[in-house]
Amino acid sequence: MKEKNNDDYFEKQNPSILRSIGGLLTFSTILPLNIYTTIDEMAKITWFWPIINGIIGLIATIIAFILIEYIHFDALLIATIVYGFLLIINGFNHFDGLMDFGDGIMVHGSPEKKLSTMKDPMTGVGGIVSGFIVGTITIASYCSLIDYAYAINLDLILLIIVAEISAKIGLTTCCISSNPSEDGIGKYFIKYMNFKNYVFGLIISFLISLLLSSTIGFQIGIMGIIGGAFGGALTSLIANKHLKIANGDVLGTSNELARLFSLLAMLIVISTSFTTLI
Incomplete structure (x- = not known):
């Protein structure tokens, strides 16, 4: 069983590429998309961030x-x-x-x-x-x-x-x-890159x-x-x-x-x- 994410910035949702992309846009902008996923699932597509941006x-x-x-x-x-x-x-x-x-x-x-x-x-x-x-x-x-x-x-x-x-x-x-770093959201983006x-x-x-x-x-x-x-x-x-x-x-x-x-x-x-x- 996957360990539960300790960071509750995003709600737990069924993971998917599209949801991760939407979650990354929701996280990094003020666009009212309201698409959420876990930090881990979102950070896994950090490599795609330039295209999203x-x-x-x-x-x-x-x-x-x-x-x-x-x-x-x-x-x-x-x-x-x-x-x-x-x-x-x-x-x-x-x-x-x-x-x-x-x-x-x-x-x-x-x-x-x-x-x-x-x-x-x-x-x-x-x-x-x-x-x-x-x-x-x-x-x-x-x-x-x-x-x-x-x-x-x-x-x-x-x-x-x-x-x-x-x-x-x-x-x-x-x-x-x-x-x-040992804490903060930034560590997830570095971890998965x-x-x-x-x-x-x-x-x-x-x-x-x-x-x-x-x-x-x-x-x-x-x-x-x-x-x-x-x-x-x-x-x-x-x-x-x-x-x-x-x-x-x-x-x-x-x-x-x-x-x-x-x-x-x-x-x-x-x-x-x-x-x-x-």
């Missing part, structure tokens, strides 16, 4: 398309709305993790002291500045992307989807390269990104995924150095940094290929 990216892309094509908002305003939407639909969970992580790594002392600081409900200067830096650069990156979409090809806004897929590629990269599933999810993400960027340059989509993986690996490296383990806050940070590095990587390709794209 593409749905969120699609919604953000539709918002950007409407604001560009029909309302003609300024690029900075559109970028801010898109980023604000992504933070809100994720319930600010990943961004909250980023700020907690920023507080933790700025504290001098042992990993235990840093982890204790991260659990403090009060946000310090390290967290505020980390959130400000990542947030402003992300908005500026979206703004540049939208400027290019106005000037070159509207299809460039499809890269918003690539960035969201890449955000979760960063998270799964962090999972595969980190040691789990193995190299085989990671590579499989990575390949699917590459294929989707190639398809989305096929009309504007396949190399852009490839660099987006690589940028996301780099962001996750960087987060894992910093966490291993300062904390020795990874928890939910670290995974949330990897999501935010992966999105940022994905956008930056794609913008580098776009800017260097500007004359070709025209």
